[in-house]
Amino acid sequence: xNQEHLINVIRRPLVTEKTAMATEKSNQYGFxxxxxxxxxxxxxxVELMFEVEVSGxxxxxxxxxxxxxxxxxxxxxxxxxxxxxxxxxxxxxxTQA
Numbered sequence: 001x002n003q004e005h006l007i008n009v010i011r012r013p014l015v016t017e018k019t020a021m022a023t024e025k026s027n028q029y030g031f032x033x034x035x036x037x038x039x040x041x042x043x044x045x046v047e048l049m050f051e052v053e054v055s056g057x058x059x060x061x062x063x064x065x066x067x068x069x070x071x072x073x074x075x076x077x078x079x080x081x082x083x084x085x086x087x088x089x090x091x092x093x094x095t096q097a
Contacts, residue, residue, distance in 0.1 A: 001041065009037045009045040013094045014081060026085065029092050033082045035061070042082045052090040058083045 014030035022028040064076035
């Protein structure tokens with residue numbers, strides 16, 4: 001796995017109330033990732049980009065909402081999110097990401 005692909009695995013950090021609480025409670029951070037990304041790829045990508053040690057990765061696929069676009073029914077794209085748990089002593093500054 002080359003480093004270019006690993007950097008593209010993570011699309012953006014998720015900054016929500018739920019991720020903020022998870023960060024404070026259990027040192028977990030949320031990211032939007034590629035749909036075909038695997039847990040080992042996500043782990044390597046986070047460790048490479050943020051220079052931290054990851055203890056676990058949890059993923060879930062989010063179905064796109066059904067919406068109406070210009071009076072025509074449509075659907076937003078599906079996407080995948082990952083919650084990354086860091087080992088004690090490590091943290092990520094999301095505002096710098």
